[in-house]
Amino acid sequence: MAKKALIAWGGWEGHTPQRSATVVRDMLERNGYTVTLGEGTGMFADPELNSFDLIVPVITMSKIEKSELQNLTRAVRQGTGLGGFHGTMGDSFRNEPDYQFMTGGQWVAHPGDIIDYRVVITKPDDPITRGISDFAHRSEQYYMHVDPSNEVLATTTFTDEHFPGIGGVDMPVVWKRRHGAGKVFYSSLGHTADEFAVPEMAVIVERGLLWAARG
Numbered sequence: 001m002a003k004k005a006l007i008a009w010g011g012w013e014g015h016t017p018q019r020s021a022t023v024v025r026d027m028l029e030r031n032g033y034t035v036t037l038g039e040g041t042g043m044f045a046d047p048e049l050n051s052f053d054l055i056v057p058v059i060t061m062s063k064i065e066k067s068e069l070q071n072l073t074r075a076v077r078q079g080t081g082l083g084g085f086h087g088t089m090g091d092s093f094r095n096e097p098d099y100q101f102m103t104g105g106q107w108v109a110h111p112g113d114i115i116d117y118r119v120v121i122t123k124p125d126d127p128i129t130r131g132i133s134d135f136a137h138r139s140e141q142y143y144m145h146v147d148p149s150n151e152v153l154a155t156t157t158f159t160d161e162h163f164p165g166i167g168g169v170d171m172p173v174v175w176k177r178r179h180g181a182g183k184v185f186y187s188s189l190g191h192t193a194d195e196f197a198v199p200e201m202a203v204i205v206e207r208g209l210l211w212a213a214r215g
Helices: 017-030 041-045 066-077 097-103 193-197 199-212
Strands: 004-011 034-039 054-060 081-085 105-109 114-121 135-140 143-146 151-157 170-179 182-187
Touching: 004 017, 004 041, 017 034, 017 054, 017 193, 017 199, 034 041, 041 066, 054 066, 054 199, 066 097, 066 170, 066 182, 081 097, 081 199, 097 105, 097 182, 135 199, 143 170, 170 199, 182 199, 193 199
Parallel strands: 004 034, 004 054, 054 081, 081 182
Antiparallel strands: 105 143, 114 135, 114 151, 151 170, 170 182
């Protein structure tokens, strides 16, 4: 039986939520998934939410009803996988610490906005990053508040060029974690759908989502 994935898109348009969600849908369908795609947090109110093997939020900022968030976190604790990227998962619901506790981090700044920086693979033997070398990337370099329990797979090092005092800080870029019985994957790459043209970025997201799915 094909695995089932839910993709919910919305929020700030600068992150191209609908286009990015479509890219992820196509990615999962290529891997044999049956995908439900829709707009808004109302998707998380489904009483059968925990029947999905994977949930991918593609929603920046925005707000979520308490009942929707409780249903979402319950589904993940019960074994549904959660995976996503950039601000569409790492800056989704700023007023909801229960959501941030589940995802393992929250965006707080991107000094210099779109800049050139380097992604360093810290666990080259992990199935998500295997065969991928360190690579140059141009995007927002996310400064995040992160959970120390995350298993970090890639990092980036900040300089003082765009904000003094953070030079030398090694910041997680890609991580995976557990939330109850559920697996959680996150990558801070992916400012717009166009970034999926970067092979390393796209492969990391694809592998990470497949890893996070139940089973």
